[in-house]
Amino acid sequence: MTDSLKAVYIKTYGCQMNVYDSGRMLDIMRPHGFHHTDDINTADVIILNTCTIREKAAEKVYSELGRILILKNERTKLGKETVIVIAGCVAQAEGKEVIRRAPFVDIVVGPQSYHNLPMLLEQIKRNKSWIVKLDFEENNKFDLLPEELGKGSSISFLSIQEGCDKFCHFCVVPYTRGAEFSRPVSNIYREALIMAKNGVKEIILLGQNVSAYRGLPPDIVEDHDIDHKIHKDLKNQENNTIIISDIQKNHKKNDNFNYWSLSKLIENIANIKEIKRIGYTTSHPIDMLNDINLIFLHCTEKKLMPYLHLPVQSGSNKILKSMNRKHTREEYFQIINLFRKYRPDIALSSDFIVGYPGETDDDFADTIDLVKQIEYSQAFSFKYSARPGTPASEINNQIDEKIKDQRLQILQELLRKQQMIFNLQKIGDEMEVIFEKPGKKNGQVIGKSPYMQSVVCDGSLDIIGEIMNVKIVDAKQNSLFGKII
Template sequence: MTETPKKLFIKTYGCQMNVYDSDRMADALAPHGYQPTQVMEEADLVVLNTCHIREKASEKVFSELGRLRELREEARAAGGPGFMIGVAGCVAQAEGDEIVRRAKGSVDLVFGPQSYHRLPELIKRAHNGATIVETDFPTEDKFEHLPAASREVTLARGLTAFLTVQEGCDKFCSFCVVPYTRGAEVSRPLEQVLAEAHNLAAAGVRDLTLLGQNVNAYHGLDTSGRTVGLGELCRRLADIEGLARIRYTTSHPLDMTDELLAAHRDVPALMPYLHMPVQSGSDRILAAMNRRHTRADYMRVIERIMAVRPDMAMSGDFIVGFPGETDADFEETLSIAREVNYASAYTFKYSTRPGTPGATMDDQVPEAKKTERLQRLNDQMTGQMRAFGQSVVGRVLPVLIEKKGRMPGQVGGRSPYLQAVHMEGPERLIGTIQPVEILAAGNNSISGKIVTVAEPKSVSVIESQVAMAQA
């Protein structure tokens, strides 16, 4: 039974998994009368879905909570009820009690990533006046208790979607809080993932990104109890009608199996764009980070990837200024970035995360040195990203048309490499994949022209058209 309509505002920080989690929170609350709003002041419930990876993450949350408290007091002073305030995500999981202590009177709900399926129940309990803290790791599978989004809601979210298939991490890198905030590695059952993917495709999703802290460590069970890896999962997803593109993030080099590599070779829907963090190019720093691989190990994985998919574009993560990092260590990071020739990268200065081994290591790098190194790495990566953009000029790429363009008669889409593409074309092409000749590349996007309009067809047919256009 649908309750009286209420407004829900969610502010999402951090990674794609948090974006997915925010959508699922909204899905969980929809049957209870909550409708999303983009205007915080008109909300009945405001949720901060937090990330603990970034520097000073918890302080940013406390600052936002102070602002929310002022807004709520202003609303109440004007005679309104104000809104409930919830803190979700990894900061909530790691620092729930501290949030309640420091933001006393400001927060009604504090709950971790494993508890958002219980959000309707937590809200009811919070209405009784007590601050609710729910940061245990429950034994039940939260995904079994979450309702699917309606077709209308999925359509409104667009042609691309995220789908969490794996959570948690068993790697325990010395800089990372994920094992403590998301828990041990857990993979969703195969049929549960396929069912959600079928629902997304039936509602118009064409490009699906599989999510996990170590997504290529996926080991879900099928109905017979057999363990299924990410490679087989991608093959099964590629059979879903309407689903044209499959991606996954974030991967770990230790989990790049032969089965997954074979899927990259055999499955056209599996896009030639792979995010695989390395963090540092120095073996000494990799060991201190507890990455469990050397530079040579990582490069061997890259060689295996390129052997099966020569057109693969790589993306990576880098941390500069890890404790003990010398100038020579940093030069090794610059050199591996050049050697791999990344098409894009996420770069960060090391910041201590309470409770992680890195936080107590000696020889912390001065902040000014970290800033200088980050600037040098960013300058190099900017050049590499521009070069990659220029490398597709003159090629014909299959482009998924996603939306109307900014200019009349223009449409926008995405290349297989996640580049934004602008071109002239009718709006009726939205949702289709078209062969597009790339004419120019800018800093953040590329532009081109549709070679021949292709009516909706299978991915293999579209790729054949692209190949003929390039011949």
């Protein structure tokens, strides 16, 4: 790649997996001479990392592309080349349709293929033709390991699992991200070590459903001589990938491995001295009781953050059944009660959908009742929107938009109150805060509490990247205010 295509702008839509993927795209591109820019006008490569979870996602991408085309044409007049890349779930769902509707797009790359970006950009440069790459190659994607991982960040995501087999009736993830795939323990541990070396203090283990994590244990990897090879030459990515692929094939044939659960993985990452905090997201209730040790670990492992994001989506058993969630509200309460028993101060978070097809006033009242009983520290709530191709989109009994709006308002008002109460309860507490970035005002720094809240303190920018004891003196809806002790 010559100097003509260097600055990369990425716009990320949607969930934390996409945020993680955008970071990895940059990690993968950096060794090839690319650098990140926040200014789209100066970007030689523009990547839209898209999401299909919300309504009209594809339409939003096309209208954004209209604006980008104007920019591309202006740059062309100045003799500057601009490569446009559509990545993520819209890319996976739409494929060549993207090129048909927006022929000025150069690359369409699915969530399982973005590790090929440097090569695809090189191809575009040589052939000047569009490329659509949508293969499901999870091993390759994860196992290309830049040594810059986590550099410049005190908090980093580490992807341990991807895809989902749950097929909730409203969700496109199983179609766009594929079946559940757990990364082998050695690979994850190796990334955690690199992050620790690069100054990361908090790792959030990430996946569509991390509670379903079943990782190939390191001794299996050693049996195949892979650990030795990995440590011998981290840069020999091609070899690692081939060997891991072979093991993965064997593991699919042979189900006798003693797979590692999420809790065992956490226990081991906790042994890395430089890593001070570990979190995980997202989980599914039906997998939580398969790894009971995870609940105990919230009591015994100091590094495990007192935070659980456990989506429930609805408080109505009728709607949960229609959503194909495979659990009841009673089972959800049972899990939450267990977590609270072993970690009473745990901060709880969830996802909610209001106005799912067939949701009556009584069903919605069940959701409100569930929220009142649980008392969340934060939560994400949305109006149901039909995703093409999902079973829920074919249910006749769709809910009127006005009713959805009213229900969302009621739910969000309650969740806001609960978040405020949770934050106010922290006033007077002392807690460890990892400082991440400058505050909005001069002389302020922003960090993160173990409960996932933003904490604003007066302090020098030198403390960014440090972990410090802070006394909380005030609280607002979205952040705490503290004094460094």
